[in-house]
Amino acid sequence: MHSHIFLESFGYKTGVYMGPLVPDIIGNELNLVAALFIGIAFGFILEQAGFSTSKKLVGLFYGYDFTVLRVFFTAGVTAMIGVVALGHFGLLDVSLIYINPTFLWSAIVGGLIMGLGFVIGGFCPGTSVCAAAIGKIDAMVFVAGSFIGILIFAEGYPAFEGLYKAANWGSPRIFEVLGMSQSLFAFLLIFIAVGAFWATTFIENKVNGKPNPEFNSKPLYAGLTAIALVIGLSAFVLPDRKADMLNRLSDASFVNSFPCKTITADELAFRLIDDDKDLQIIDLRPQKEFDSTAFPKSFHFTIDNIFEKDIHNLLAIKHKRNIFLADDESAERKGAVLASELGYNNVIILKGGLNRFMADIINFKMPEGTPGRREADTFRFRLKAKEIIPVLIQQNKQKAGSGETKKSKRIVGGC
């Protein structure tokens, strides 16, 4: 199965926005409006699910009502599958989304204190606001309590800072820490969830002394298990797209026989001098070389970057000629093949790479002997280009400072 055919059927093409939409497609102000609407949906669902009553919430800890577990696990697994799938199909740049950092001791101690607060107070912060909104006075008191708790932390911060900042592991993903693939972990999590749904219903019936007909249907669990199986297995059938594609790039015969559009050194020189508005150069050389001799209209990327959002925003622009540039043509080819496989059009490589461009244009020497008429034109152009292009490179360097590359940063989220 050639994945690019598969991807095209999913609409992975130019014109599709890669998430996260913040900050370039949705600005910071609009993001706050989005937050309001997200909150409305969030609050509505929490209330509809029954999270506006402490009796239902703590039922989880005494075995008489596992609603929280059902809602929470279903939501977590749904969103997790969505994030994995969007990342897989190149619709979400996971390297830009907020991954909660790991400060091991702080996470454990904080979690235990929250657990204690849960059984004493009967709410958590989100559900308390939800319950307060429909008039629960106990929830309003809980909100006031959480205000006091945070104030105590803030005022006593110097005493807590040591524990708060201890064991900083960065932002690892759980499958990395456990040393397994993302697909395998996702698969296990789905099965743990379905197992928990089944087991807790059993416990709930025992505690209440009577079955709740809503959750005792065999078809429900058969259905959930079937859905989990299909999703879980598809995670195994679909190989890790990135690793798979990069792996294929190491097959030289595949890369070399891939049909790539090319541009000659002369034509590129002409377009640079002509200030062609449709020209975009994707420079795959090492950062140092890019910093010292970047062409105008060029952007620095590595092969790995081709999966990300920054380059997507460039390559997804219609009617652009995207020239992949490296010292030798085979390195250009790898980038161009990968971009084509990802569904980008208008991907062009420089014939002979930058080495050829240097020999033909920058270091051009008039050959001996009398050239033919057409050759004479070319040679005249090259003599001219030899003078102009180094000036353009110099001007570009002064104008752009350290080049035009502007990297997106990971979003800062969390509470």
Place this chain on the structure above:
Amino acid sequence: MPETKYMNPYLAGFFLGLILLATIYVSGRGLGASGAVKSAVVSVVENVAPAHTAGAEFYKEYSGEHPGNPMKNWLIFEMAGVIIGAFVSGLISNRLKFTLEHSSKIKPATRVIGALIGGALFGFGAEFGRGCTSGAALSGMAVLSFGGIITMIAIFGGAYAFAYFFRKLWL
């Protein structure tokens, strides 16, 4: 009119998952709740005692990470939405009512004290955990964050461990 029934929890969970996924796709971050209370705390203290916040480490770190007005914050807008959304849901399901909900075996005052202490512990713990059930546990699970999942296990594990000692509040 009688209250309408709650939504099927698996369906509600599925919708909640889609909301969380949309949040990550649009804003690149997860849902949250305790962070909004933190913004409110910082805002109040800044207004009441500006000289104090200028000197204390916690507020300095906060304003370093969140420049500008602490109330012009993603989570504040999201929680404003939660109030609206929950109110609308309560309205259409006939659940809008001022009540102090408590077990019939305890006094209302006991419930109030429990809610206050529980809230304080939860808020305090959420600072250590860098998020609460929404921001650390649920959102952390969605992006398979190790820290988020550890916090989730600690919250629910802790609650089960302590539940026995506070059973009289509920059963």
